[in-house]
Amino acid sequence: FTGATAVTFGGAAATAFTVDSATQITATAPAHALATVDVVVTIPGASATGTAAFLYGRVTTFAGGSGAFLNDVGTAARFNTPRGAALDNAGNLYVADQLNHRIRKVVLATGDVTTLAGSTAGYLDATGTAAQFNEPYGVALDGNGNLYVADYWNNRIRKVVIATGAVTSLAGNNVVGAVDDTGTAASFWGPRGVACDATGNVYVCDSGNHRIRKVTPLGVVTTLAGSTNGFADDTGTAAKFFFPQGLAVDAAGTVFVADSGNQKIRKVTPTGAVTTLAGSSPSGLVEGTGAGAKFFNPCGLTLDATGTVYVTDTSNHRIRMVTAAGVVTTLAGSVGGTLDGARLGAKFLYPSGIVYDGIGAFYVVDVGNHRIRKIQ
Numbered sequence: 001f002t003g004a005t006a007v008t009f010g011g012a013a014a015t016a017f018t019v020d021s022a023t024q025i026t027a028t029a030p031a032h033a034l035a036t037v038d039v040v041v042t043i044p045g046a047s048a049t050g051t052a053a054f055l056y057g058r059v060t061t062f063a064g065g066s067g068a069f070l071n072d073v074g075t076a077a078r079f080n081t082p083r084g085a086a087l088d089n090a091g092n093l094y095v096a097d098q099l100n101h102r103i104r105k106v107v108l109a110t111g112d113v114t115t116l117a118g119s120t121a122g123y124l125d126a127t128g129t130a131a132q133f134n135e136p137y138g139v140a141l142d143g144n145g146n147l148y149v150a151d152y153w154n155n156r157i158r159k160v161v162i163a164t165g166a167v168t169s170l171a172g173n174n175v176v177g178a179v180d181d182t183g184t185a186a187s188f189w190g191p192r193g194v195a196c197d198a199t200g201n202v203y204v205c206d207s208g209n210h211r212i213r214k215v216t217p218l219g220v221v222t223t224l225a226g227s228t229n230g231f232a233d234d235t236g237t238a239a240k241f242f243f244p245q246g247l248a249v250d251a252a253g254t255v256f257v258a259d260s261g262n263q264k265i266r267k268v269t270p271t272g273a274v275t276t277l278a279g280s281s282p283s284g285l286v287e288g289t290g291a292g293a294k295f296f297n298p299c300g301l302t303l304d305a306t307g308t309v310y311v312t313d314t315s316n317h318r319i320r321m322v323t324a325a326g327v328v329t330t331l332a333g334s335v336g337g338t339l340d341g342a343r344l345g346a347k348f349l350y351p352s353g354i355v356y357d358g359i360g361a362f363y364v365v366d367v368g369n370h371r372i373r374k375i376q
Contacts, residue, residue: 001025003045010037057343057375059332062106062363063113064371069100074111079104079370084138084193084246084300085353085363086147088162093355093363094147095372096136102129103136103149103160106372108357116147117165123154123174124167131167133158138246138353140194140202142217148202150191157191157202157215170202171219178209178223186221188213193246193258193300203255205244212244212257212268224255225272231262231281232274239274241266246353248301248309256309258298265298265309265322277309278326285316286328293328295320300354300365310362312351319351319364319375331362331375338369348373 007014007027017027025041063077070078080099087093093106094116102118115129122132134153141147147160148170156172169184177187189208196202202215203224211226223237230240242261249255255268256277264279276291284294297315304310307324310331318333330344337347349368356362362375 001041001043004041004043006040006042008040008042057332058341059343059346059348060340060374060376062108062372062374063111064366064369067099067370069097069102071104071114073113075371077106077111077113079372081367082365082370082372083136083352083367084140084150085355085365085372086139086141087355087357087363088141093372094139094141094162095353095365096139096149098135098137098152101133101135103133103139103147108363116162117160117167121153123151123156125158125169126167128165131160131165137191138193138205140196142196142200142202143198144200148194148196150194150204152190152192155188155191157188157194157204171215171221176208178206178211180213180222182221183219186215186219193244195247195249195255197249197253198251203247203249205247205257207243207245210241210243212241212247212255225268225274229261231259231264233266233276234274236272239268239272246298246300246312248303250303250307256301256303258301258311260297260299260314263295263298265295265301265311278322278328283315285313285318287330288328290326293322293326295328299352302354302356302362304356305358310354310356312354312364314350314352314367317348317350319348319354319362332364336368338371340373343375346373 007017014027067080068078084096091108095104103116105116119129124132137152138150149158159170176189179187193205200217204213210229227237232240245260246258253270257266265277280291283296286294299314300312309322311320317336319331332343339347352367353365364373
């Protein structure tokens with residue numbers, strides 16, 4: 001790099017750069033949306049340019065701090081072990097605040113945090129803070145202004161009307177079970193992740209039952225895939241999962257599952273055919289392709305328009321990304337802790353939920369830090 005006169009990132013000039021040695025250069029990238037771009041170093045004396053793939057990204061704390069309960073703005077607000085998150089088209093983030101037994105609303109434009117529904121631990125269908133949950137875990141939005149909640153200890157899927165905060169039970173009852181039926185006649189065991197498809201069906205990681213369940217808008221519950229705990233790529237109840245925790249659904253209706261106990265990312269077609277996209281047992285931290293990659297307790301999932309899956313690799317304290325071909329790399333994070341900064345130097349502590357806004361930012365529910373973090 002001796003004699004370098006310019007450094008650009010995707011055609012935009014570096015805000016500063018220094019030539020450290022013949023083989024090393026340090027450059028400050030300009031502000032940029034999350035994207036893979038070419039880095040070009042110009043050396044006129046050698047009439048040469050070099051290119052390399054570079055992924056922008058910076059982690060900041062968007063809301064929250066120590067574990068408590070407080071409705072406020074940004075880092076002045078408080079959560080207590082937040083878990084899942086969902087984002088609407090109006091720029092509002094909904095968070096399952098597990099140990100506060102509430103569903104919180106975060107306005108992204110202002111950072112204002114309020115309570116949409118819930119209060120003390122219990123079970124009650126009502127409106128706003130009169131309603132009760134018992135450690136809500138996952139949340140998902142349909143296209144009609146409804147939020148669905150995996151109400152963990154109540155073994156139910158609850159429905160919250162965003163406009164009013166009115167809470168009802170869509171399916172399940174307080175009895176642990178694996179009954180496929182309608183409404184309160186159906187049963188779950190410790191539901192965790194939820195996701196909605198384009199037609200309003202709700203998919204559930206029924207973790208204690210090691211199954212992926214499907215709930216129609218009318219509350220009809222069926223088992224899409226899974227049976228007893230274990231690992232098997234197969235179809236329907238012949239397939240096996242081990243404590244699945246999170247899921248996401250693409251436009252074609254394919255369900256992606258964070259199969260936490262098996263340390264794998266699985267795919268389920270609309271007909272229930274299960275395959276493994278990436279990961280292998282035992283747990284670990286390895287960047288690779290397919291079974292050559294390793295995770296440690298993968299939990300939350302989100303998708304982008306290219307089919308890339310983003311995973312909260314919880315016990316590795318990282319956000320990983322998995323391409324459609326199963327290639328796994330780290331998007332952000334390093335070791336467990338609390339640190340904002342460049343994406344690969346930042347620190348999370350047991351991240352759980354994750355959502356992508358579609359235009360360059362990810363919002364991560366950082367459980368151990370009781371915060372909502374942003375990767376820009």
